[in-house]
Amino acid sequence: MTNALLDQTLAAARAENRAALIGYLPAGFPSVAGAVPTVQALIDGGADVVEIGLPHSDPVLDGPTIQTADDIALRGGVRTKDVLETIRTITAANPTVPVLCMTYWNPVDHYGQARFAADLAAAGGAGCILPDLPVEEADEWLAAAAEHGLATVFVVAPSSRDERLATITAKGTGFVYAAAVMGVTGTRTQVGELAEDLVARTRATTELPVCVGLGVSDAVQAAEVAAFADGVIVGSAFVQRMLDAASEEAGHAAVRELAAELAQGVRKR
């Protein structure tokens, strides 16, 4: 089972001969209420797909930028129910934009896998990205996600061997998240040659769209990645715009502007 809106959105981008722009922001950042206009700025700027992060106390896969945002969100009191409410508000206002939840595993495990799938679907969510849940541990979640029409996006890495890529892509739905570089989230001056090779090896195992994340921060990099990927995933650069802004309004303008630049980039393949 997959998610129809997500599939249609990525297929539409492919039909336009371009990559999709997938933007990430954590819920609860810069505040529980303030996350909604921030994500809206991302969508208004031109993001095709949105990932809402569930802030975590131990974000081992994130670099300093998203760690800082998670820390702000948790100190601001964000709860799992607030994350779901943020998704509900965003999807209600933007019914054509697929919204995924990106989360470390323990909050879902603790909430209850079936309950989380049901509540995410009820909030209008399109699916989950679960970067520390390996496919070997995912059967119960996959059944719950399928029951509720949610996509489950798995991450592949340059270190993934070919036979393992096939195992992962066989279980995933929606798209495959190709982690472009070996490392944590954060912007980089070079996105890396590893990405193109990884996308090619992943494509050999699946018909699913392959989207690339980790490191993209500007239109030039977005265009480079769009040349070989179905989607370009950007997170830390948006978070950094908010952290650098003098006010939330200025931050929203900066997020919108960056999203618009990147949306141009993904159309220049």
Added chain:
Amino acid sequence: MSDVTSVPDARGYFGAYGGRFIPEALVAAVEQVADEYEKAKADPAFAAELNALLKDYTGRPSPLTDVRRFSAEAGGARILLKREDLNHTGSHKINNVLGQALLTRRMGKNRLIAETGAGQHGVATATAAALFGMECTIYMGEVDTRRQALNVARMRMLGAEVVPVTSGSRTLKDAINEAFRDWVANVDSTHYLFGTVAGPHPFPMMVRDFHRVIGQEARAQVLDRTGKLPDAVVACVGGGSNAMGVFYDFIPDAGVRLIGIEAAGEGVETPRHAATLTKGDPGVLHGSRTYVLQDEDGQTIESHSISAGLDYPGVGPEHSFLKDTGRAEYRPCTDADAMNALRLLSRTEGIIPAIESSHALAGALELGRELGPDAVILVNLSGRGDKDMHTAAEYFGLLDTDNASDSDNASGGAK
């Protein structure tokens, strides 16, 4: 219920606990560690080299010491200390480090990274890196770099880079997070020399196996000394490596109670403790399913202990399994009780224990009073207390005020 001696299974599960909850970027590296460890176990040359190092470099077997004056304070029960404090580098940590360092060389890697709380694992890792000519980076919570400053100096003297970690609670949990981030970025050249029986499979099993020598030696030594098995084996539990090491060979001995002592900090009735098995519930932290101190949303709660080495909101998955099966018991011990045990052993036996190990000593004092004078209690004295003299001096007010510029609130006695 799984048999308590045949765990973990092929997927790394000890009953409901363990497994491998890791990002895809680390899967290949963790599988390589698992494969190489299986090959090494089957290779007599690996065992021979490790055993030679344990004997000639570490100084094994470590002695078993009768502590009669200390025992008098424990209801007269006979307390025997397994002297891991006398190992080279001053704690049990070296057993696992030498095993994993040999494994690192077999994997063709030349850089070691590690987390450390009290600094004992960091010192042991830095020592092995020096011995094997490897690069070494140690991640240590910034809070811990201050309370264990002597060990920071030791690691740097040995040539390691020590990185103070300023994220989160700035203690052991956050040092592990930072080490994972380093590993993800540098996995081709680097082995993460994990220091306890937690983390993704195979680490809980492998680290236990490398420490199993503690219990193997101790079991034979106690039999030889007393003519029987001990009534109880007591060890402190943070992540739980010294406890698994001393417990493991006693697991089939149904008559031997296995008792892990957790850090209760200011008390398990307060929010300031690190008693994961007493107060936590099952979740996923640092790569495995295990008991975790967490809130109702599955966010990790910061732990607190005067002992940097026990100040951890998780615990090794095999301890979670031993708790649920009832084969082992876990009890909390406060900072105050641990510090009093530290002073008591120092003054009755001339042995200054690590604050971590002092929790086990305090547990043994309580247990001895329960069991009475016929009981024999084996305590794993996992480390020595030199590193803790700054904390102890502040706690007990041991320094003359002129020399104690940063301990002006120490006025003698417990604070």
